[in-house]
Structure formats: structure tokens, C-alpha cells
Amino acid sequence: MIDDLQQDEARTASVVELAQKLIRRPSRGGIDDCGPVLAVVEDWLEDRCLPHRRLHGDAGGLVGLLVEISGGRPGAWWTLDACMDTAPYGDEGAWSFPPASGGIVDGWLLGRGAADSKLAAAMFCHIAADLAPRAEALHGGLTVLLDVDEHTGGFGGARAYLEDPHAARPAGVMIGYPGLGEVVVGGRGLWRASIAVHAPSGHSGSRRTVVGAISRAAHLVRLLDKAELPGADGVSGFPLSPKLSVTAFHGGQGFSVTPDRCDLNVDVRTTPGFDAYDAERLVREAVAALDAELPAPSPTEVTPVASWPPFRLAEAEQPAAALLGAAAAAGLTVRAKTAGPSNIGNLLAGEGIPATAGFGVPYEGLHGIDERAHLAELPTVYAVYRRAVLDLLRAG
Template sequence: MTTTDPVANLQTLIRCPSVTPAEGGALAALEAMLAPLGFAVERMVAREDGTPDVENLYARLGSDGPHLMFAGHTDVVPPGDETAWTHPPFSAVIDGTELFGRGAVDMKGGIACFVAAVARVIEKQGAPKGSLSFLITGDEEGPSINGTEKLLKWAEERGERWDACLVGEPTNPDALGDMIKIGRRGSLSGYITVEGVQGHVAYPHLADNPLRGLLQLTHALLDPPFDHGTDHFPPSNLEVTSIDTGNKAVNVIPARASAAFNIRFSDVWNEASLKAEIMRRLDGAAATGPLRSGRAPVNYTITWPERVGQVFLTRNDALISSLSAAINAVTGKQPVLSTTGGTSDARFIKNYCPVVEFGLVGQTMHKIDERVAVADLEKLTEIYQSFIESWFEHAGD
């Protein structure tokens, strides 16, 4: 196998069953690709009580700046019903014009193409004048506790510094070249519990239905809108994702009710200001509301998970323009600069250097028969190669 071939690289990686948190041989395969190219490769195991150990990889070529990082993950989601797949999910079969396998687009394909691009750069002109690194986790599809965040801190403590980062997540909605992610919305979750008084539905005056109070609170979170978006971000959007009483009896008013919600928020807000706005709405709705006329204020509590995805926007022209130009040269497209979608490990990387995301078309990620067009693997490799060459040429400008 030659590492200049993205298809062969990807087949090797897919055949490693690296379902989170298992390494599955994927990091070993990646190390075998990078070491012959001159990379110094280290594999670091991160641990935390109550969570599985996760093996991660950091590899660097070069010892001085400018320093470009490629980041991603070799872990994949479970394949689901393997009998429903056209080809076994870890067989990496090419059927016609497509390569099938779990992780084909999310995101072993991006890693395979970047390795091929680096190998081609080195074959063409030698190592870049600066440093290239791979920061690869095995915990992106899981809780993201023992992955990128800890690997970044580990590398920084060893003296690593980066000037820019490209994350190879599948960013394109329909065709290669559609979209670069230049930021991500924030993500904040909360859990509301309303205490009531249990009783018989035929005697409501002897009870206090907590669902009435909970509906008042959730309505206040849903309306009015939190904002109308900004130049780079769509409007913030809150969704109530669960309402539960634990009550299976239709003739019993429950003692308590709970709700969960998540809001994906724009750069109008930060964690502190958004929590303050949510509390303002809840307190107002608890005091008054048409569903509990004559009752005392709603007795509620709210808890917040510790991990909040912070909103961010990358404004590094050299990074964005180099990548956009490479995409245009290969595909003829002018990519949209977007902040849509869910969170990614870029939310950790942005604390260390400017970061953007660009990879394959994501239509089949996490699905049965995840697959990638073989032609897209070659095109993405060409884009990455052009980007690497351009970025190092202009990094010192």
C-alpha cells in the first residue's frame, strides 16, 4: 500500500472496527502510515473515573513554525443491524463508484485523504517549511471526555503550539465543495423539575398538577424567540426534548413533572447571559400564568450539565482564503462559509488556534450503508494538497 492513495488508506482504516471507545487497530494503522513519512508518533491514553480509557494519537512532522494541525477522530458509531448493510460494515467493499463502510465519511475518509495529501506534498517537494501535525482522538462519537480536549492539554503541556487547524469532518450537505464550517453555534442543556401535590383527578382542588406549571415554564422558553440571528449565525433555537412524570395511572395527578431542553445559540449570547435570560423567563412564568389561576408560584428547580458547547467564530483570513481557493481550484465551487449543524471537537481546538472544518459529503454518516464516492476521495485529496501548499506559502505573510 502507498499512502498517496486515499482509497487504499480508507479501506485500511475502515477494516479496523474502532467503535467508540475501542481503538480497534485504527490508530495503529494510522501510525503505520505516518511513521514512514517522517512523523514522530505518540499514542496517549486518557483516563477519568467512571469513563472508559481512550487511546488517542498525536503525530508531528517538523520542529519549528509555522505549524498546521489536522484534527479528527478514528472512532465510529456502532453499525446497527449488520444484516441490513449491502456489504459488511467493516469490509470496505467498493461497489460500482462507491466505497462502503462505517466511518467512510465520518470521518475516516477525511483522515485517509489528508494522509494521502501530505504524502503527495512530501513526494513532490519534500516536507513543508514548518510543521505538520495530526491530532486524532478515539472519543469524538462518545462522551468526548477522554479525547480531543485532554489530548490538546497534554500536547500543550509538552510545548506544542499551533498556528491553524483544519478538522476533517464531513461538512458538505450535497456535493464536495459546498461548505466550510467557520464556527459553531453554542449548545446549552437544562433540566427542569416542578413539584406538585399528588391526588385524584376527580378532586383537583386537593392536588396541584405539576404539569400545568411545567407547561407554563416550557412555553416561556419557546416564545418569544431568543434572537433573530446575526451576520454569521442563524437564530438561536430552543427545543423541549422530553417531558415526563413517571406516572402510568390515568386517574392520578402526579407529584412532580420534569422536562429537558437544549438550545443551540448564536453569538448574541454567552453561557452566563443565556442562563440569565432563561432564568428570567422561568421566574416570570412561575409567578403568573393562565394554567394555574389562583395558585401559588410554580415550585421548580433547574439543573445544568457541566459541559456547555461555547459559540465561536473563526476570523482567520489566511486559513479561510487558502482553503476556499483550494476548493474552488478543484471543484469550481465557491464554498459557503457556515456555522450550521451540531457541535464538533472544533469547540475545544478554538481555544488553542484558529480552526475551520472541511471534509466529505455527510449524507450517509451514521446510517446503514454509510458510503463515499471514490471520485470524491481523490478530489478531497487534491483539495487538501493544494491547501497545504498554499497555507505554508502564505502563513508568514
Template sequence: MIPIDSIVELASRLVATPSCAGIDPPQPVLSVVQTWLAENGLAPRLLDDPSGKPVAVLVENVGATPGPVLCLDACIDTAPAGDPSQWSAPPFSGTVRDGRLLGRGAADSKAGVAILAHVARHFAKSGLPRGTLHVLFDADEHTGRFGGVRAYLEAVGRPPDAASLGYPGNAGIVAGSRGFLRARLRFAGIAAHSGDAERRGVNALTKAAAFALRLADPVFPDVADAAFPFGPAATVTRIEGGEGFSVVPDLAVCHVDIRLTRSFDAAQATRWLEQIVHAVDAEAGIEIVDSWPAYVVPRDDRLVQSFTHAAGAAFGRPFAADVCGPSNIGNLLAAHGVPTVCAPGVSFGNMHAADEWADIASIGPVYAMYCEAALGFLSRP
């Protein structure tokens, strides 16, 4: 029997506990799920980041015999709630209305947290014949730091053999995504009074604009990757520089986001970026801020097969595995050698907007899928 009422009750309590990334402290919402797990006979661990701040809760189910380790992860922090007056119900009410759970984080991803907490309870009661199941709740995901996953990898020592991410949506199974390279560029100019008739200076923002125009319609090397037919991408996401109205800017800083494929990796992207930047200004500075590789989990991989079969049985329709353009925690895990999928989650609406909701009717199939997929993955030799 699927514990729908219990899942909704926990999800509502989680929504009613604000955990907006960078705004609310993570301890209260982590305490909600930690207490629930302990009251249901599990032994949750609170994980801290290097500064000592709590960033995640981890619970382990160890099977009767040794086998692979599977991690099921969902984020427990949320996007900001925005203007409460734009909501039809208070954003942290956890209201249930018309078959929907309303509130910030209802879809992304507190319904998923509640589901996975109950999956952990299920296996604590039924037992696992083989392998180990880790269930992780990350309170540092929406910041982009992914501190919960990083603390988890540090705590367990050896990375898991596979992982699944509990995002909302059930159109398919995401088994790969483009990576990224993020760079900060510095274009130097020569300051001058903007009204000076003789000493005109050199406008650093003009250089930055020239670079941005080159990236408006980028030309990439011919490096086709069949897994990513849409190819790489490059976007100028920020330009800053100048002060006031009467000074020619002597510094402009650009932020650049480049999306990678397996055949257009960080090294190739760096060389490509250098050529474009230095064609505009040979003296411009390039700082690589961060990079994650693209990844693809093969469709015949045991992880993909386990979730494809389980999702099909739970939802009553076929599921296909595909890749996506945006990156996710799977890229970070892939960099540690961990095959990762984004499993089907609850149906939803208005994610990161007013009146965010999760569909209660979709909770049952998601719960059933996770139970079947985890057992199938861990039990197969």
C-alpha cells in the first residue's frame, strides 16, 4: 500500500518550513526530515560543510549481502518565494487544494524529499537482499554550491556506484546533460573625460560589446556529438564596467557561460574562447571560474534500465531516456565517476514562480517507481 497521506503530510510540513537558498538557515528544514526519519526507526546523519554549517541529511539502508551502492538524492532547499501578494495562498502554508500541494518548494523538490523519506522507511522495514541504499537530502542545491552532495561524497569516502536525482516532472528519464565552462573576462581601457575634445581614452566597454556581438551567433568547431544533436552553446550573461556619465570606462568585466558536449570539452572550449577574446583584445584577461564535463549514461546501463522499467510499470506508459541541455548535479557526480539519472518525479506547475504546486495524484507512481527501481538495481548481479 502506498502511504499517500503520510507523504503529503510530511511534504506539507516541509513546505511550511521556509528554506529559501541564501535567505533561510538550513537547520530547521533539515531538522524536520531528520526528526521524521528518526521517529520512523531510521538513523539519519546530519552532514556539515567545511565551515561546520549543516547542509544535508543522509540515511543508509544496508542490505543482507554486499553489493552496489545506490544514492537517491533530492534537494530540500528552494528558490526564493518572491512577492507573497502574488500568491493565492501564503507561499509557506503547505496548503492542499484541488488535488495539489501549494507552496514554495512543493514541486522543487519537497514532494520528492517526502517521497524518498518514505522509500527509505519502506526498505528499513522490508529489508534489502543485496547492496546499500543511500537517501540524501541536500540543503545547498539552489545556491549552486551543491554543498550537500559535496559533503556526502566527503562523508562516504567512496562514491556510490550510481545515483538518481529527485527533480519534478515525468516526461522522461534524463540520462545525461551538457557540461559547462564559466569564465570571467577582463577588458582594459584608458580612462578619460567623456567630454574631452582631444584625449578620448579607450573605452573598455566597447571591447566588451565587440566580444559580446561575436558570441551572439557563435561559430563552433565541427565537433559533432551524436548524444547532443543540439551541440554546444555560448552566452554572455553579464557585462559590468564604468562609473557615472563623464568617465570613459577603463575596465569591463564579462561573464561567459559555455555549454559543453563530450566532443567539445573544457580544453577545447578554453582554446576557442581564447581565440575569440584575443581577436578583440590581445591583452584581455581570461579567468576560468568553474567547469563540469558533459555526461551520458548509456541506455543499456543497469541504472537506466532499472528506472526505465520501473517508471513504465508505475506510470502505465513507456519511458525513454534522453539528454538535456542544462547541467545538473549529475555533472558533478559524473566528474566523480558516478552514473546518474534524473528520475521521473511529480507532475507540477509554476516552479520558481507564484503558486508553485505539486500534483498529489502523481505521488503514488513516483513512490512505486523508486521502490521498484532501487530494488531492481541493487538486486541484479
């Protein structure tokens, strides 16, 4: 018993030490070179003789790392996924510690990526190391995916993994986003579009009245804001309603010209009862109303730019069942949650791959200032993921 306790303490200390090294390698998505942060993990994996390889995107850029532990018996493969690129720092002067600190104060691991998701990356690497010596007795296999193109919105690591002909396709994925009280088993989807609103240009001081592109675009925003969206879908049981937001508005320059173009971005969060088709129809109906009420020489253009389906796993569906069961066995009261924001689980859902998208340590400041992760719960979170993976790999 004492030996087990000492082993657990040593493992926890090792997870934290690796996470600290990762935090101290800045890896802001689209800003920093992510090679150095992956090199830290590669050195750690090489020291333990764990098989791993880099992933590259279509343009040849580095997008992730795969760790693959093959079982000795036939069966399904399962994946643990954590991103190692991070959000930007924002106003560094507003932080009470350096964003790349990696220090520990009052039981909190400090720095960008502590919560999302370098601590999870370190934990998942250790689970792979735990399983490797017993792999011959396990069914299928375990993949650890470390994505360094997640916060860009490109999810290049996940895409390269799914397109890799040498990688076993996962039966399910557990994503290491933080938060102790919930296992995220679903999320709203999204449909996004850019909209170009046109109008004749003119001088702002002219006697001739010109309804400029900005005025037309403002009217379109009002039409979109007034659009009626359905409530939560009682038939499917999906607990959230769809939502429409205008997220960008650009047009004009200076003061003396009414511009001939204004561009909008529209983000619609979708549900099983209001999907991408419904979202696009609603937006195009608002655009048609604009062009009818305030005609212009050129019609308003709608260009769809992204579409992900909503997803929601039943609590009895894997890998949700394994993770919820392992949490209950650890004495935790954890609820299954459907998230409002979309996440990488939506990308996987589009590929027909079930995923959980969150269970981890308590945290503060995610994507904001003073990001930190609480370490007291780390041994329990580690044990939950380890048990969930073992249950899946023993089942075959």
C-alpha cells in the first residue's frame, strides 16, 4: 500500500514536471513555432522508448504528434487527445505572473496552457507509458494525439491524424479539456458565413441621398437579430437552443465617402432540430428581405465558410460510459453535459467518431488572464482516465 502511494505520488510529480516544461515553451496558435514544445514531449517519449511520430498538414507544416501503443489482441483503438498550442496571452501587463511561468503557487499550476491543455497532454503521455508494459494483454490500441493547430481553429493535428493511412481509425476519442464536475458528451454545431453587402458609393456631403453599404448592412443586422429561432428540441432531447450572432462588421474608411461595400461575419450555433441547412436558409431569407427592401445594383453575397454538425452521446455510449463509470468509481459526482460552444468533438462527429470533450482538473482564467490549473485533484483525474482507457482496451 505504501509502495502504491509512493508510486502515485512520483507519477503525479512527473506529470506536473512535464507540464511545467511545456508551459515554459510558448506555443500560441498562429504566433509561436510549436516545434520546441513538441520537442519537449519527444525527448520525454524517447527516454521511455515509446513509439511516436510527427504529423504534418497539407502544406507540410508541423501540426501534431501521435503516440501509438498497440495491444497484443485484436480490437478497437481509442484515442486520448489534448492540444499543446494555446490561446494568445492578451495584455501581458494584466497578468499577475508571467504567462509562460510554469510555477506552482498555493497548489495552482500557473501559465498559459496550464488548463487548456498542457497538463492534460502530460497526463495522457504518462497513461501511454503506464499501458505500454502491459500492451500485449490489451485489445486494439491506444493513440495519444497532441494537436498544435487547435487554437487556430484549423484542427490540423486532428485532420492529419484522421487522414493518415498508417493510423488506426479510433472507435472513440476522449479530449482533455479541463473541468472536474462534468463530462462533456455533446455540443452545438455551427454554420458560419461571410456576407458582402453592396451599394453605390458617394460623397458624404453630396446633395444626393445615398443609402450606403454600411446603412444597408446595419439593416441586415437588425433583420438577423429579429429572426425567430426555435427553442430546445424536445423530440431529439438535445437540451440547448440554436443561436445566431453577428461577429464582425467591417466597411468604409475616413469620413468623406459612403462606401460601396460592407462585410459581415455571421455565426449560427446549430442543433439537431435546427441544422446547417436551416441556418443557411434563415440567413439567405434575411438577405433576400434586405435586397427587396433596400435595393442595390449588386445583390448581397453570402459565402459559407464552415459547417460542423451538433453531437451528443448517450451516457451509455462509449467512450462516455467508460469515462462516467470511471469517475463514479473514483467517488466523484459528475454529470453529463452538452456544451454551448462547439469544440473538436464536432469535427469528430462529422467523421462519425464519438467523443467526450471535457473532464479534468478545476481551472481559472482559460483563454483569459492568469490561467491556472488546480493540482490537488490531478491524481483523481489521472486515475479516472487511466481506468476508463483500461476498461475500453480490456473489453476488446
